[in-house]
Amino acid sequence: MKRCKIFVMILILFPIFGYAQQYNNPESAVFDSARDRYLISNFGERAILQLDANGQLSYFATNIVECIGLHIVGNTVYVGGGTGRSVRGFDLDTGQEAMNVHIPGTAAQRLNDPTSDNDGNLYISDFYSGGGEIYKIQLSDQSVTTFFSGGFHGINGIHYDSETDRILAVCAYHNTGDYTVISINREDPSDVLVADVGPTGLDGVIVDERGNVYFSSWGGAAGQGAIHRFPIHDFSATPELVRGNLNGPADIFYDSVNQVLVTPNFLDHTVDFTDCAQIGAYQIEQIYLDDPDYILEPQESAEFVFRLGNYWGASIATASLTCSDATVSIQPTQIEFPEIPAGGSSDNSSHPFVISTSSMEEPHLAYFTLTLSLNGEQQEMDFQFFLGLGGVLLVDDDDYAEYESYYLNALGDAGEIYHYYDASRFGTPSQELISRFTETVWFTEDAEDQTLTQEDMARLATYLNGGGHLFLTGQNIGDDIGGDAFFADYLHATHVTDEWTGAPLILGVPGDPIGDDIFIQLGTEDGAQYQTLPSVMEPTQDAQKIFGYFPQYLPQMEGCGVRYEGEYRVVYLSYSLGGVNTSDLRVELTTRIMQFLRQGVGVEQEIQELPPSLTIQQNFPNPFRVSTEIGFGLSRSDRVKIQIYDVSGRLVRTLLDETRDPGFHSVTWEGKDAENNTVAPGAYFYSIEANGEKKIGQMTTLR
Secondary structure (H helix, E strand, O other): OOOOOEEEEOOOOOOOOOOOOEEEEEEEEEHHHHEEEEEEHHHHHEEEEEEOOOOOOEOOOOOOOOOOOOEOOEEEEEOOOEEEEEEEEOOOOOOOEEEEEEEEOOOOOOEEEEEEEEOOOOEEOOOOOOOOEEEEEOOOOOEEEEEOOOOOOOOOEEEEOOOEEEEEEOOOOOOOOOOOEEEEEEOOOOEEEEEEEEOOOOOEEOOOOOOOOEEEEEOOOOOEEEEEEOOOOOOOOOOOEEEEOOOOEEEEEEEEEOOOEEEOOOOOOEEEEEEEHHHHOOOOOOOEEEEOOOOOOOOEEEEEEEEEEOOEEOOOOOEEEEEEEOOOOEEEEEEEEEEEEEEEEEEEOOOEEEEEEOOOOEEEEEOOOOOEEOOOOEEEEEEEEEEEEEEEEEEEEOOOOOHHHHHHHHHHHHOEEEEEEEHHHOOOOHHHHHOOOOOOEEEEEEOOOOOHHHHHHHHHHHHHHHOOEEEEOOHHHHHHOOHHHHHHOOOEEEEEOOOOOOOOEEEEEEOOOOOOOEEEEEEEEEEOOOOOOOOEEEEEEEEEEEEOOOOOOOOOOEEEEEEEEEOEEEEEEOOHHHHHHHOOHHHHHHHHHHHHHHHHHOHHHHHHOOOOOEEOOOOEOEEEEEEEEEEEEEEEEEEEEEEEEEEEOEEEEEEEEEEEOOOEEEEEEEEEOOOOHHHHHHHEEEEEEOEEEEEEEEEEEEO
């Protein structure tokens, strides 16, 4: 029985809650590091309280109309004055008023939460304004301007994130009914990132020194308040729950000196101080086997060694590992874990778990749960591990970038069993390993140099000569190895140019078993945003083009995807699957590619059996201001009619009424009617009739 090591990197922080004091509707808090005290706005008393290092609570300033948000700049604490429509500043030494700036005009309804940038500007949110205003005060001359008015209702807490140079804000309510976290570019406020989240009644937002974004929410009823967190500036992720069962958590504050999260509970009249060295958050980077083939095979054992990294410091008492898979046994099931120094990491290499497998009928994923315990608190993490031989080999060759989730999710959602191999860490997979898999998915994403090394190409050539099936994808592969014999002899492609300079739109070849009716907008929606240099290539005579760049016409459409079927099978994309714009489309494309690699159906025969069809593509851009392109594909020559209608069904314009050859085509609409008048902004429909079919699309024009 062979023995090997499995490594897991995990970040772990546990929840332990500290002291709390009685307050009267506490709303906001800040830490005055020079005087080692917290300042808390006491909305119910119209006062600012101070809490010293000994836990003594006293008044700092009183008689403040609707004392709401607090923020410290230099030697002054600033407070949002609510319906008083003013922002006041108080000297931290004397408690005397140092500034009182009135926000002019009728828009200001309830000034709420202040924050500041690094250029001497103070910002204040307006909770009740209909336009979702944030005002900017230049502290040097106390001049006031409107920084942001983006139509987001109920802008509540705000925070300046210096790392991204953006203003973060949360909306307690929104005109669409969504509860929203927004990120505003400080230099260009029209650049707004929006994350609609599930929690309701959003109040405060803050960023810690690692870039994690925390926000508080009141929920729909008393006791349903919570604090959630986005991981490191990633608003596309699902926010995780940090604390629950709170009662009106208001304007939260992160004390970076003591690593404490301060939560004023408005309805409970309490303030919680949570040690962030103990906040629950962990991250599994990957599982690795210190074994020639990196696979836990039947009747093999492995030492399970995991490393815990902690940002501030934690002491873990025990760790236990369980698995419900009948082919897996674990010894021991519980171990003692060493203390983790602040800012450091520790592993259990001196007390490893040993995982053993029995015989198994087929390869599969086994699901494990690792439980870490400290002072009665527990954190559980679930992960999966590939057992046995078979399935798909997934080779991550993206030069230490972190794009593997696009492929792990696409393969998993496509129902594929896969074994993950990180070539950036372990080098070229051995011939022994790669030869064990009939299908291999190999991605380089945006790696620029050494996308495929000479050793990589030699291993792949041997693999393909043995009848292997390869799906290769990456935007710089042609730039790097386009002149190598491997590119033509095994990828069956000819490199044309290093980068495509047109619109990042890709069309599948009509009737192709992989490309038919596929339209890709690279680097948009939830696709990876780095797709800036996809290259152009063409298939060799023995291969087939499956994708090309919009809006060129077939067969002259400049290629970015080929497939080959002979003694082995290859699909090569000169762009990255991770850049495909939606997860559903990535899954669909993955499914088609895997079917092609496995089926062995004659390509020409399969294409001939496809019925004649009309395909249309969503217009681009959409919405648009000046003009938009409408794309369509024909599998045979036919007369094509394209007409534009408004939402009432009235014909606006006939764009095209003529015969077109097979292939992809496009027409431009400049937002004008039959009389060449600019149409009103709003929604419109376009219909395309050809090949005995009629298809409808919708678009929006902005003016």
